Amino acid sequence: MNVLIDTGKLKDLYSGLGQVSLHFGKTMAQLQDADLQFTFLVPRGSEGILGNHVSYITDTFWNRLQLKFKGHQTFHLMHYLHQDVKNRLRPSALPYLVTLHDLNFLYHKSAGKAAYYLQRLNRLLQDAQHICCISQFTATDLKQHVPHLQAPVSVIYNGVEDLQTIEAVKPTIHLSDPFLFSIGVLHPKKNFEQLIDMMPHTTHYTLVIAGSGDENYQSQLVQRSKHLGVQDRIVFTGAVNAQEKKWLYEHCNAFVFTSKAEGFGLPVIEAMQFGKPVFLLNSTSLPEIGSSYARYWNKEDSGAVMAQKLQDGLAFYQLQPQALEEMKRYAAGFNWLANAKAYTSLYKQLLRK
Numbered sequence: 001m002n003v004l005i006d007t008g009k010l011k012d013l014y015s016g017l018g019q020v021s022l023h024f025g026k027t028m029a030q031l032q033d034a035d036l037q038f039t040f041l042v043p044r045g046s047e048g049i050l051g052n053h054v055s056y057i058t059d060t061f062w063n064r065l066q067l068k069f070k071g072h073q074t075f076h077l078m079h080y081l082h083q084d085v086k087n088r089l090r091p092s093a094l095p096y097l098v099t100l101h102d103l104n105f106l107y108h109k110s111a112g113k114a115a116y117y118l119q120r121l122n123r124l125l126q127d128a129q130h131i132c133c134i135s136q137f138t139a140t141d142l143k144q145h146v147p148h149l150q151a152p153v154s155v156i157y158n159g160v161e162d163l164q165t166i167e168a169v170k171p172t173i174h175l176s177d178p179f180l181f182s183i184g185v186l187h188p189k190k191n192f193e194q195l196i197d198m199m200p201h202t203t204h205y206t207l208v209i210a211g212s213g214d215e216n217y218q219s220q221l222v223q224r225s226k227h228l229g230v231q232d233r234i235v236f237t238g239a240v241n242a243q244e245k246k247w248l249y250e251h252c253n254a255f256v257f258t259s260k261a262e263g264f265g266l267p268v269i270e271a272m273q274f275g276k277p278v279f280l281l282n283s284t285s286l287p288e289i290g291s292s293y294a295r296y297w298n299k300e301d302s303g304a305v306m307a308q309k310l311q312d313g314l315a316f317y318q319l320q321p322q323a324l325e326e327m328k329r330y331a332a333g334f335n336w337l338a339n340a341k342a343y344t345s346l347y348k349q350l351l352r353k
Contacts, residue, residue: 001351002037004067004075004094007050008059009082011043014239016266017082017101023161024081025050027340036347039075041067064089076351077129079343087123097130097350099156102263102285103141108189122146129350132343134158134264137285156343157289159336160269161242168250169243175235179206180310181252181271183245186213186236189261191281192221194297194306199230201307207256210248212239249274254314257281258297265289272331275324277317279310293327 007025009017028038029051039055041063047056057063064086071078071091078096085098105117125131128151133139139153180202184190192209199207207230209221218236225231240248249255255271258281268289271278278294280286287296295313297306317324 001035001077001347002039002075003347004039004041004057004071004078006041006078006080006082006085007046008041008043009084010046010049011059017084019161020158021081022049023159023336024340024343027159027336028343029054031340031344033344036344061089067091067094077347079347080124083121083124085124087120090124095129095350096127097132097346098125098128100125100131100133100138100142100263102134102138102261103145104189104261104263106141106145107261107284108187118145125149125151129353130154130346132156132346135285135288137288138263154346156339156346157334158264158266159339160266160273160331160334162335163242163246163249163270163273166246167243168247169241170247171237171240171244173235173237175208176206176233177251178204178253179208179235179251180254180256181208181210181248182256182258183210183240183248183267184257184259185211186215186218186221188214188217189259191258191260193224194258194281194299194301195256196221196225196228196230196234197303198306198310199225199233199303200228201304202310205253206233206235208235208237208248208252210237210240210245245270249276252276254279254310256310257286259286260284260299262286262289268294269331269334272327275328277314277324278327279313291330293323293330 007021009021012018025040039057040050041057041059043059068089068091072093075094078091078094080098083098083100106114131151131153133155136155139155182195195207225234249271254277256279257267260283262284265286268278278290280290280294280296282296282298297309
């Protein structure tokens with residue numbers, strides 16, 4: 001049976017969806033399954049990126065058009081790895097499943113834009129054979145906002161790259177110990193300002209924020225830190241590569257993450273791989289992914305309350321080092337092989353129908 005997998009997001013290789021496409025695709029390509037043959041729809045120039053023993057179709061308008069009208073003659077199932085799909089080029093007679101990452105547009109877009117994106121998502125999902133969400137939170141969110149779905153909905157957690165296997169490289173910028181580490185695109189939904197509000201109450205820590213994005217938002221964060229008198233203890237690294245990210249995880253005193261819109265929360269598991277104390281906002285998918293291994297802040301917590309919870313949590317981990325070892329074992333369960341095997345099983349289930 002032939003399965004076509006849309007990995008078009010490889011065009012933005014270092015974005016979140018680009019990395020999902022890369023690691024999922026490579027793992028699927030390595031699986032040996034006599035019942036399934038995989039073909040990957042990839043951007044021009046990415047042919048071969050997932051291995052030499054699988055087939056590729058270049059993602060061009062012409063090829064999309066061919067797939068729209070003739071895809072069902074070659075393939076038995078199509079898998080969209082994300083929900084950002086152009087409905088007008090969707091293969092018309094080919095059964096498909098969709099991996100849904102989040103409905104974050106509901107939380108940070110205007111009402112008009114949120115309604116538009118929800119309508120577009122609904123058009124994609126109404127004909128799907130199956131919808132797979134990356135967290136139970138996303139599945140619940142979906143059922144709440146798109147209540148009349150015909151397709152079954154299930155949950156398969158994302159895999160997470162094992163950063164232990166790569167070399168660590170210290171970022172070139174000056175960093176002072178001890179430091180707290182956070183990472184993410186610079187966007188208001190990431191809520192870095194709540195961390196900055198905590199900093200006047202944690203006077204011996206530097207806060208290191210890795211990521212690039214909205215320059216206006218970064219300027220607002222800088223101004224906020226100046227107003228609070230902590231600008232000398234806030235470091236923006238800009239975008240970091242995997243080696244630099246590993247060094248930051250290895251050397252931080254704790255990982256701190258107050259995002260208000262997460263469908264999964266990849267950095268949570270990355271930090272746990274290193275057995276680092278993890279402090280999260282009790283919001284969206286984060287309590288699900290962090291589970292009992294993380295400590296939590298609330299949206300309404302003041303900076304002083306957050307600092308006290310940080311201090312209490314660090315003291316707990318110091319007294320209970322075995323909790324950090326348990327955390328590392330928990331994080332190891334989020335791997336791409338388990339993810340790929342779960343999808344392979346799902347493909348077979350759908351193809352039997």
